[in-house]
Amino acid sequence: MTESVLRARGLTRRYGRGSGMVRAVDEVDLSVPAGESLAIMGPSGCGKSTLLHLLGGLQRPTAGRVWLAGRRLDTMSERSLARLRRDSVGFVFQSFHLMDELTAVENVELAALLAGRSPRQARRRAGYLLDRVGLADRADHLPSALSGGQRQRVAVARALSNEPLVVLADEPTGNLDSAATLEILRLFEDLRTEGQTLVVVTHDSRIAAIADRMITMRDGAFADDSRLAVTAPVHGGWR
Amino acid sequence: MAGRLLLVCRLLVRDLRRRPIETILLVVAISAATGTLTLGLALNDVADRPYERTRAATAGPDVVARPHTTGQRALAALAPLTTSAGVTGHSGPYPVAFLVMTAHGRTVHTVVEGRDTAPARVDRPVVTEGTWVRPGGVVVERAFADALGVRAGDEVGVDGRRLRVLGTAVTTARPTYPYAGWIDPDSALVERGGLVWVHRADIATLAGARPLSYTLNLELADPDAGAAFVDSATTLHAGELSTWQGIAEQDGRLVADAREALLVGSWLLAALSIAGVTGVVAGRVVGRRRRVGLLKAVGAGPAMVAVVHLAEYLVIGLAAAGIGLAAGLLAAPALIRPSAGLLGVVDTRPPALSTVVAAVSLAVVIATAATLVPVVRAAFASTIHALADAATPPRRRRWRVRLSRRLPVTLLIGIRVNARRPRRARLVTVNTLITTTVLVAVLMNHAQDEPFDLGYTDLVDPRAERTDQALLVLTVVLGVLALLNAVVTTWTAVLDARRPLAVARTLGATPAQAGLGLGVAQLLPAIPGVAAGIPVGLGLYTIVGPGELRYPPDSWLLATALGVLLVGAALTAVPAMVAARRPVADALGSTPA
Structure with a gap:
C-alpha cells in the first residue's frame, strides 16, 4: 500500500461555545496516499474549507491530529508550520489571492524567493511553471490584465513553485466562468496524471469527476468516501 | 434642502458616535496644532496687560531719563x-x-x-x-x-x-x-x-x-x-530716554523667544497634524467605502457625498479649534508667570479676535487639507466598486519589486508592503522629518550659551527659562502627536497588509518574517525623514535663532536620530507582531479579495 502523504485522526474544529458552538469539522479521519487526487464536496458551510485549512496548517484544530509527510502539524510552532507550508504544501484559493501589484511571473516566483532561492533560480522556475500552465506569453502581465482562468492558472503555477508534496485547492473554479473552469480542469487533470497529490475542495462535480476519490461532507463530518474510476480525460484531444 | 441638511447631520452624528477613537485622534491631532498656535499668539496679549495694570498702580513714568x-x-x-x-x-x-x-x-x-x-x-x-x-x-x-x-x-x-x-x-x-x-x-x-x-x-x-x-x-x-x-x-x-512703551516692550522680550519658538513650532505641528489627520481620514474613508456606494446608489451625487464627509471633518476641526484655544489660553499664564515682575493676575479672557481667527483658520485648513483628496476621490468613485467594498488597487512600483527580489525575506516584505501604498510611506517620512527637526532645534537651543551672563552669575536667565519651558511644551505636544501618527500609520499599514502578508505566510513566510517585514516597512521611510530632519532642524534654528550659534555635538544628533528610529521601531513592533500572529485563514477570509 502507498504511504499516506496526508493523514488526520479525530480532526475537530469547533467555533464558539455552549449553545452557540459550531462543529465546523467533527472528528474526521482521513488518509491521502501520495499521488492521489481527492475531491471533497458538500454543501456550503459543511466545513470543507476549514478542513482544507486544517490539513494545510493554516488553522489549528481544536482536537485531533494531522500528519503531513509523517510530521505532526497540530503540535508544530507557527515558524515550523510556515517552513512546512513553504516546502511541502501548495495552496490554490477560490479568489486567487494574487498580489495585484506584481506581474504573473513575479507572483509565481514569490514562493521561491520566500524559500530563499536566488532571484535567478526563482525566475527560471517561475518561467517554467508559467509555460507549463500555458501562460508564458502573459508572464509580464499584471493580474488585472488577466482573465479569471488565467489568474487561477497563475495561482496554480505559484502553488507548484516549490515542488510541494501536496496541492490543496479551495474552490479553485468557484469564481470562474465555464471556459475558465475548463482550463483549470485540464490543468488539474495534467497534475493528477503526473502523480501530484491533490486535495480539492469543490462544489463542481466536473472537478470531482477527474479525481481518484471523492469525499462528501455534511455538518463537519464525512458522509461518503468513494473511489472513482476516471472514465474520460477532460481535455480529450486538447494539446 | 432641509431634508438634505437633516441627512448630513444624521450621518455626521451617527458616524462620530460609531467611531469614537478615530474622532478623538482627529480632535487631538488638530487641537495640538491650534493649542500651540494659540499659546504663541496669546503670550503677547498676556505680557501687555499686567504691565499696564502695574503702571497704573505705581504711577509709572511716561519717560525715564538716564544720562551716561x-x-x-x-x-x-x-x-x-x-x-x-x-x-x-x-x-x-x-x-x-x-x-x-x-x-x-x-x-x-x-x-x-x-x-x-x-x-x-x-x-x-x-x-x-x-x-x-x-x-x-x-x-x-x-x-x-x-x-x-x-x-x-x-x-x-x-x-x-x-x-x-x-x-x-x-x-x-x-x-x-x-x-x-x-x-x-x-x-x-x-x-x-x-x-x-x-x-x-x-x-x-x-x-x-x-x-x-x-x-x-x-x-x-x-x-x-x-x-x-x-x-x-x-x-x-549722552544718555538714554525710555518711553513707557519701550519699557513694556522690553518686559515683553522675556517671552519673545518662547513666543517665536511656539509660533514656528505651531506651523511644524500643523504639518504633523495634517500628516496624522490624513492617515486617519484615509483609513476612515476606506472603512466607509461601502457607505459611499450606498449613498450613491440611492441617488446622492458626488457633491452630496463630499458634503457629508467634509461636514464631519469641519465639525471635528471646529471642536478641535475650541479645545486648542482653551488649552492655549489656559497654558499661557503659566508660561509667562508675570507675577514675578508685574502686578495682578493674568487675564487672558476674552482672547484677542485675531487669535481666535488664527486658531480656527488653522483647524479648518488642517481638516480640509487632510481630507480633501480622499473625500473627493470617494465622491467620484464608481458606485459598483464602492458597493463591492473593494480596496483601491495598489500601484505597481517596478524598480522596488525588482530590487527587493535580491534582498532577504524581511526586507523583501517590507519594501513590497511600502511599494503598495507609497503615500502612507511618505506620511511616515513627514512624521519623522518634523519630529527630528523639532528635536534637533531643541538640542540647538540647549547647545547655546549665554555669552553675556557667563562669569558673573549662575542665576537662571528667565528669558531662557521661559524659552526652555515653551520648547518643553512644544516637545511634549509634538511627542504625543508623533506617537499618535506612528500608531495610526502602523495600524493602517497592518490593516492594509493583512491579505498580502497572509498570502506570504501561506507561501511559507514565518510570522517573524511577516512581522519584521511590517516593521521594516515603517522603519525604511523613517530613515530619510530622520536624515533630513537633522539638517532641517539645524537650519531652522539658524534662521530663527540668535546671531552667533553653537552646534550640539555630533553624538547628541546621532543619539537623537537613533532614538527616533528606535521609538518608531518599538511602536511598530507591537501591532506588527500582533498582526503576524493572527491565523492566516482568518486574515484570508476576513479581507475582501
Whole structure:
C-alpha cells in the first residue's frame, strides 16, 4: 500500500461555545496516499474549507491530529508550520489571492524567493511553471490584465513553485466562468496524471469527476468516501 | 434642502458616535496644532496687560531719563528736562550705582537706586512684601528677588556690605529682571542685572569711590507722546530716554523667544497634524467605502457625498479649534508667570479676535487639507466598486519589486508592503522629518550659551527659562502627536497588509518574517525623514535663532536620530507582531479579495 502523504485522526474544529458552538469539522479521519487526487464536496458551510485549512496548517484544530509527510502539524510552532507550508504544501484559493501589484511571473516566483532561492533560480522556475500552465506569453502581465482562468492558472503555477508534496485547492473554479473552469480542469487533470497529490475542495462535480476519490461532507463530518474510476480525460484531444 | 441638511447631520452624528477613537485622534491631532498656535499668539496679549495694570498702580513714568555721565554732569544734563514742554511732573533725579549683590552664595549685577522714604509723585513702587526703604535696608525688585530666592528679612551683601532685605516691590520705571539696565562703568556696555532700592542716604556709602549716576522719571501731558518728546529732547546728548512703551516692550522680550519658538513650532505641528489627520481620514474613508456606494446608489451625487464627509471633518476641526484655544489660553499664564515682575493676575479672557481667527483658520485648513483628496476621490468613485467594498488597487512600483527580489525575506516584505501604498510611506517620512527637526532645534537651543551672563552669575536667565519651558511644551505636544501618527500609520499599514502578508505566510513566510517585514516597512521611510530632519532642524534654528550659534555635538544628533528610529521601531513592533500572529485563514477570509 502507498504511504499516506496526508493523514488526520479525530480532526475537530469547533467555533464558539455552549449553545452557540459550531462543529465546523467533527472528528474526521482521513488518509491521502501520495499521488492521489481527492475531491471533497458538500454543501456550503459543511466545513470543507476549514478542513482544507486544517490539513494545510493554516488553522489549528481544536482536537485531533494531522500528519503531513509523517510530521505532526497540530503540535508544530507557527515558524515550523510556515517552513512546512513553504516546502511541502501548495495552496490554490477560490479568489486567487494574487498580489495585484506584481506581474504573473513575479507572483509565481514569490514562493521561491520566500524559500530563499536566488532571484535567478526563482525566475527560471517561475518561467517554467508559467509555460507549463500555458501562460508564458502573459508572464509580464499584471493580474488585472488577466482573465479569471488565467489568474487561477497563475495561482496554480505559484502553488507548484516549490515542488510541494501536496496541492490543496479551495474552490479553485468557484469564481470562474465555464471556459475558465475548463482550463483549470485540464490543468488539474495534467497534475493528477503526473502523480501530484491533490486535495480539492469543490462544489463542481466536473472537478470531482477527474479525481481518484471523492469525499462528501455534511455538518463537519464525512458522509461518503468513494473511489472513482476516471472514465474520460477532460481535455480529450486538447494539446 | 432641509431634508438634505437633516441627512448630513444624521450621518455626521451617527458616524462620530460609531467611531469614537478615530474622532478623538482627529480632535487631538488638530487641537495640538491650534493649542500651540494659540499659546504663541496669546503670550503677547498676556505680557501687555499686567504691565499696564502695574503702571497704573505705581504711577509709572511716561519717560525715564538716564544720562551716561555721572555726578554733577549728569544732574546738569537732566535738569532742563523737568521744565521741558509737555512735562507735567517728575520724580528724581535719583542717584544710581551699578554694583554687585550677593545672596545665598550667588553674585549678580545689581542696579542700586537711592530713594526717599516718602512716596514720589511719579514712580511709586508698590511693595508686595515687607516694607519700603529706610536706612540700612534694601528693597528688591520682585522678579529679581524671585530669581535670587530672597525674601523680606533675609540678609544680602551689596559690594561687600551686609544689608537686611526690607521687602520686595514692583515698578514700571525699569524693565523687570534681568533687563534692569546694568551699565559697566569701564565700558559703558549695558548688561543684564536686577534692580534694588536703598535709602538715598545709604547709596553714597555703598558706591564708595565710584561716581553716582542718576535717573529721572517724567510725567507727560500726553502719555502717548513719549516718542515725540524723546525726539525733541536734545539736551541729553549722552544718555538714554525710555518711553513707557519701550519699557513694556522690553518686559515683553522675556517671552519673545518662547513666543517665536511656539509660533514656528505651531506651523511644524500643523504639518504633523495634517500628516496624522490624513492617515486617519484615509483609513476612515476606506472603512466607509461601502457607505459611499450606498449613498450613491440611492441617488446622492458626488457633491452630496463630499458634503457629508467634509461636514464631519469641519465639525471635528471646529471642536478641535475650541479645545486648542482653551488649552492655549489656559497654558499661557503659566508660561509667562508675570507675577514675578508685574502686578495682578493674568487675564487672558476674552482672547484677542485675531487669535481666535488664527486658531480656527488653522483647524479648518488642517481638516480640509487632510481630507480633501480622499473625500473627493470617494465622491467620484464608481458606485459598483464602492458597493463591492473593494480596496483601491495598489500601484505597481517596478524598480522596488525588482530590487527587493535580491534582498532577504524581511526586507523583501517590507519594501513590497511600502511599494503598495507609497503615500502612507511618505506620511511616515513627514512624521519623522518634523519630529527630528523639532528635536534637533531643541538640542540647538540647549547647545547655546549665554555669552553675556557667563562669569558673573549662575542665576537662571528667565528669558531662557521661559524659552526652555515653551520648547518643553512644544516637545511634549509634538511627542504625543508623533506617537499618535506612528500608531495610526502602523495600524493602517497592518490593516492594509493583512491579505498580502497572509498570502506570504501561506507561501511559507514565518510570522517573524511577516512581522519584521511590517516593521521594516515603517522603519525604511523613517530613515530619510530622520536624515533630513537633522539638517532641517539645524537650519531652522539658524534662521530663527540668535546671531552667533553653537552646534550640539555630533553624538547628541546621532543619539537623537537613533532614538527616533528606535521609538518608531518599538511602536511598530507591537501591532506588527500582533498582526503576524493572527491565523492566516482568518486574515484570508476576513479581507475582501
